[in-house]
Amino acid sequence: QQQVKQSPQSLIVQKGGISIINCAYENTAFDYFPWYQQFPGKGPALLIAIRPDVSEKKEGRFTISFNKSAKQFSLHIMDSQPGDSATYFCAAVNQGGKLIFGQGTELSVKP
Amino acid sequence: EAGVTQSPTHLIKTRGQQATLRCSPISGHTSVYWYQQALGLGLQFLLWYDEGEERNRGNFPPRFSGRQFPNYSSELNVNALELEDSALYLCASSRTVQETQYFGPGTRLLVL
Numbered sequence: 001q002q003q004v005k006q007s008p009q010s011l012i013v014q015k016g017g018i019s020i021i022n023c024a025y026e027n028t029a030f031d032y033f034p035w036y037q038q039f040p041g042k043g044p045a046l047l048i049a050i051r052p053d054v055s056e057k058k059e060g061r062f063t064i065s066f067n068k069s070a071k072q073f074s075l076h077i078m079d080s081q082p083g084d085s086a087t088y089f090c091a092a093v094n095q096g097g098k099l100i101f102g103q104g105t106e107l108s109v110k111p
Numbered sequence: 112e113a114g115v116t117q118s119p120t121h122l123i124k125t126r127g128q129q130a131t132l133r134c135s136p137i138s139g140h141t142s143v144y145w146y147q148q149a150l151g152l153g154l155q156f157l158l159w160y161d162e163g164e165e166r167n168r169g170n171f172p173p174r175f176s177g178r179q180f181p182n183y184s185s186e187l188n189v190n191a192l193e194l195e196d197s198a199l200y201l202c203a204s205s206r207t208v209q210e211t212q213y214f215g216p217g218t219r220l221l222v223l
Contacts, residue, residue, distance in 0.1 A: 042217075043216045045214065097166055098167055099156060099212055101155075104153055
């Protein structure tokens, strides 16, 4: 199965709150899991990425948690800011070079 | 370091015509990928080129084709355009297939 399932589809968070986006996959051949951030009219930009031998990776306010046995991973945005309002995509990559994207989460951070 | 560049930014065609989209990867990147982002359908993998060869393709008909030039730039051709081909076409590049893909700003194709 080449799917990556992402939830929620949309998310509204107050400024300063925590935004949490979840993804699940089925194919154990995936070996790299990036998160992309996309603003309207722009291409996706890499936010943070993780490999399955690591359970957590933190970069600034952004943290990926990875559960290999459950085949799930999530993005946490701490102290969410209005400038974080964008669409977030999780993705998975296998040796075939194909990025399989989740369906996207539209995040809106209210001031 | 310059990022991935794509041209044109916008393209308007009519049904049945052909569209050609261009992509220049980041310097030093040999792999180029094409994705389609259609409204409501998310990001779909189209093609992967590396060292001038097509290495993988997504679930798209043969009228979607492309090539990679010796300087690693790439071209995506869409023949016999259909209304549902209207989408943002994104190009990405990476140093190797195992490394991060970086995206360009995209070409927005509108088929009338």
